[in-house]
Amino acid sequence: MNRKFVVYIVAFAAFLGPFTQTIYTPVLPEVASQFHTTSFVVNLTISVFTFFLAIMQIVYGPLTDSKGRRKVILFGISLYVIASLGCFLSKSIELLLVFRALQAIGIAAGSVVGVTVISDLFDGKERGQAMGTFQMMVSLGPVLGPVIGGFLSGLFNFHSVFLVLAATGMLVLICNYTFLPETKPDNGEAANFQLRGFVVILQNQIGSSIIYLGFIQYYVLYNFLVFLPNILSERYGLSAEQKGLVFLPMSLGIVVGSFFGGKIQARIDGKKVIVLTTFLNVSSVLFFLIFYSISIGWLLAGISCFGLFLGLSLPVQTTLLTGVFMKNRATAVGAYNFFRYMGMAFSPIVGSLFYHMGGYFLLFGFIVLVYLAFALLLSRRLLGVQA
Numbered sequence: 001m002n003r004k005f006v007v008y009i010v011a012f013a014a015f016l017g018p019f020t021q022t023i024y025t026p027v028l029p030e031v032a033s034q035f036h037t038t039s040f041v042v043n044l045t046i047s048v049f050t051f052f053l054a055i056m057q058i059v060y061g062p063l064t065d066s067k068g069r070r071k072v073i074l075f076g077i078s079l080y081v082i083a084s085l086g087c088f089l090s091k092s093i094e095l096l097l098v099f100r101a102l103q104a105i106g107i108a109a110g111s112v113v114g115v116t117v118i119s120d121l122f123d124g125k126e127r128g129q130a131m132g133t134f135q136m137m138v139s140l141g142p143v144l145g146p147v148i149g150g151f152l153s154g155l156f157n158f159h160s161v162f163l164v165l166a167a168t169g170m171l172v173l174i175c176n177y178t179f180l181p182e183t184k185p186d187n188g189e190a191a192n193f194q195l196r197g198f199v200v201i202l203q204n205q206i207g208s209s210i211i212y213l214g215f216i217q218y219y220v221l222y223n224f225l226v227f228l229p230n231i232l233s234e235r236y237g238l239s240a241e242q243k244g245l246v247f248l249p250m251s252l253g254i255v256v257g258s259f260f261g262g263k264i265q266a267r268i269d270g271k272k273v274i275v276l277t278t279f280l281n282v283s284s285v286l287f288f289l290i291f292y293s294i295s296i297g298w299l300l301a302g303i304s305c306f307g308l309f310l311g312l313s314l315p316v317q318t319t320l321l322t323g324v325f326m327k328n329r330a331t332a333v334g335a336y337n338f339f340r341y342m343g344m345a346f347s348p349i350v351g352s353l354f355y356h357m358g359g360y361f362l363l364f365g366f367i368v369l370v371y372l373a374f375a376l377l378l379s380r381r382l383l384g385v386q387a
Contacts, residue, residue: 013110018141054341056108061334076109132262257311
């Protein structure tokens with residue numbers, strides 16, 4: 001068994017979740033026109049996907065601990081492929097909503113099983129490096145989605161997006177079926193499907209700290225993804241293609257950060273890395289708030305730094321989390337992913353409220369204040385530093 005190759009095939013499965021979530025956001029107006037419906041109903045196809053992606057994390061976690069890794073991920077990807085074909089063939093917005101929900105229910109298995117498999121196969125320094133590779137790929141999903149979706153829709157139509165997703169899902173299914181072994185330890189006790197397991201995880205100081213941090217990080221990330229295109233249109237008059245390219249520096253920052261975040265754990269205590277990168281992320285959002293309207297260069301610097309520091313933190317979080325919860329690591333990962341996806345879901349809703357109340361200043365100013373308060377709390381909880 002080539003363990004490094006296994007990391008890539010499970011990472012690709014996990015990548016498909018956030019990638020599928022955002023891939024056709026650039027053409028939502030065209031979807032509304034095609035199905036003769038409102039933008040609100042079309043936006044539900046994003047919200048429904050996010051909701052089920054989040055809910056299924058707390059379902060797949062215990063199932064993966066009890067039933068095994070291989071069975072769960074093969075079922076999930078198979079359902080995803082079928083649902084993607086259903087989206088491609090949908091002739092009404094109602095059918096599209098149903099198949100988008102099924103897409104999410106299927107591919108939600110990828111992120112839970114992926115982290116769990118890596119934790120099964122690697123220990124110590126190797127686990128940190130493998131987590132870095134995994135997070136590097138997964139974190140590209142929400143950023144590359146709009147870029148590739150816009151490109152495909154421009155060449156063909158929005159239906160082509162779902163056909164490409166189905167073909168990609170089939171490739172991932174074949175790779176996992178062929179090369180992924182069952183990695184569940186034989187000597188571990190099977191976890192029961194019960195809510196008490198999640199309560200225990202949230203009562204743990206390290207577990208709850210990482211889970212709540214994941215919520216905040218992805219809330220902030222999706223504020224950038226949702227509101228940055230408006231800034232680029234209103235302030236700088238960029239075209240759709242140019243706006244897509246603006247996301248690439250942040251994407252590159254996440255890739256580079258995740259790569260080095262996986263390696264840095266061997267030299268620096270993971271708790272210190274998490275606290276430091278959280279304060280750096282606060283600084284990068286504050287930098288963006290101050291300088292985004294001055295020039296496109298300063299704006300790019302702000303989002304690039306945010307992506308870099310986010311990337312540095314992600315593999316450290318999953319390494320610490322799976323190290324604390326050895327017997328029910330999939331359940332812990334499921335809870336972690338659930339809160340991250342909830343951050344994604346709340347971001348456009350809460351962000352829109354603050355934007356309508358006070359524009360971008362209140363929108364990102366609120367983020368800075370809450371993020372800073374949590375960073376101070378995090379330093380006290382993980383390092384014992386009095387805030």
